[in-house]
Amino acid sequence: xxxxxxxxxxxxxxxxxxxxxxxxxxxxxxxxxxxxxxxxxxxxxxxxxxxxxxxxxxxxxxxxxxxxxxxxxxxxxxxxxxxxxxxxxxxxxxxxxxxxxxxxxxxxxxxxxxxxxxxxxxxxxxxxxxxx
Amino acid sequence: xxxxxxxxxxxxxxxxxxxxxxxxxxxxxxxxxxxxxxxxxxxxxxxxxxxxxxxxxxxxxxxxxxxxxxxxxxxxxxxxxxxxxxxxxxxxxxxxxxxxxxxxxxxxxxxxxxxxxxxxxxxxxxxxxxxx
DNA sequence: TATTGTTATACTCTATAACTATA
DNA sequence: TATAGTTATAGAGTATAACAATA
Numbered sequence: 001x002x003x004x005x006x007x008x009x010x011x012x013x014x015x016x017x018x019x020x021x022x023x024x025x026x027x028x029x030x031x032x033x034x035x036x037x038x039x040x041x042x043x044x045x046x047x048x049x050x051x052x053x054x055x056x057x058x059x060x061x062x063x064x065x066x067x068x069x070x071x072x073x074x075x076x077x078x079x080x081x082x083x084x085x086x087x088x089x090x091x092x093x094x095x096x097x098x099x100x101x102x103x104x105x106x107x108x109x110x111x112x113x114x115x116x117x118x119x120x121x122x123x124x125x126x127x128x129x130x131x132x
Numbered sequence: 133x134x135x136x137x138x139x140x141x142x143x144x145x146x147x148x149x150x151x152x153x154x155x156x157x158x159x160x161x162x163x164x165x166x167x168x169x170x171x172x173x174x175x176x177x178x179x180x181x182x183x184x185x186x187x188x189x190x191x192x193x194x195x196x197x198x199x200x201x202x203x204x205x206x207x208x209x210x211x212x213x214x215x216x217x218x219x220x221x222x223x224x225x226x227x228x229x230x231x232x233x234x235x236x237x238x239x240x241x242x243x244x245x246x247x248x249x250x251x252x253x254x255x256x257x258x259x260x261x262x263x264x
Numbered sequence: 265t266a267t268t269g270t271t272a273t274a275c276t277c278t279a280t281a282a283c284t285a286t287a
Numbered sequence: 288t289a290t291a292g293t294t295a296t297a298g299a300g301t302a303t304a305a306c307a308a309t310a
Binding site: 275 | 290294301
Binding site for chain 1: 290300302303308309310
């Protein structure tokens with residue numbers, strides 16, 4: 001007892017960093033950061049998420065979301081449109097190029113995840129723990 | 133398929149952040165950050181770890197380690213002594229106050245981890261995945 | 265009045281480079 | 288010549304506050 005590898009927080013931090021680094025490396029070919037990829041994924045769900053919702057889901061400040069969306073919009077991967085029911089909100093719509101890139105990115109993520117030991121049971125456990 | 137909660141990286145990041153936040157909150161009473169706590173834990177193992185070793189284990193820059201050790205030393209929780217076999221290296225020794233605080237901190241971490249769903253099996257899985 | 269998104273700015277955190285001492 | 292630790296500084300990343308538009 002007492003070693004840092006007994007600490008769940010330590011283990012989660014290490015695993016998250018390793019997983020993130022592997023994903024970033026895999027997405028580098030596509031000129032996509034993990035954040036951009038995850039934001040694209042959220043925008044692609046079709047749910048009417050405000051940028052503030054995205055901020056909460058990605059644990060980021062709303063002002064950071066603005067910048068990431070700027071980057072993706074500048075590259076023509078998504079577009080901001082006004083939500084019809086509440087014109088303060090922006091509805092993020094993936095362009096065809098964005099959808100294609102997201103497909104490629106997903107395939108890459110899946111291949112990198114297969115290299116992570118026990119990824120399937122780990123995912124199940126985390127989903128339960130986080131309430132998804 | 134395709135939702136962010138399918139992404140192992142996303143799940144690990146969320147879980148790590150949640151776990152870290154809970155730990156920080158629990159350690160706040162002791163005026164200890166999670167980093168300081170984890171460094172103390174590593175220093176307490178008795179292994180002759182250089183500050184560079186600590187940097188690698190904590191995924192931090194060596195210059196960050198200097199500052200954290202400064203903070204802990206200023207509070208009288210540990211002391212830098214020169215390693216006898218290689219006088220370039222610093223051997224970090226916990227003071228009695230440091231040992232006592234570490235005991236308290238560990239107890240707090242254990243209690244907060246018990247609130248994390250399936251923490252035991254999660255820890256086992258992560259240990260295996262990370263090769264500990 | 266409150267909320268969404270945005271911008272500009274200040275702040276914090278981290279990494280880089282240069283130095284001392286030991287090897 | 289290389290490595291451990293330190294310091295000062297530059298750079299990146301983040302949050303804060305103020306604003307316009309909409310509710």
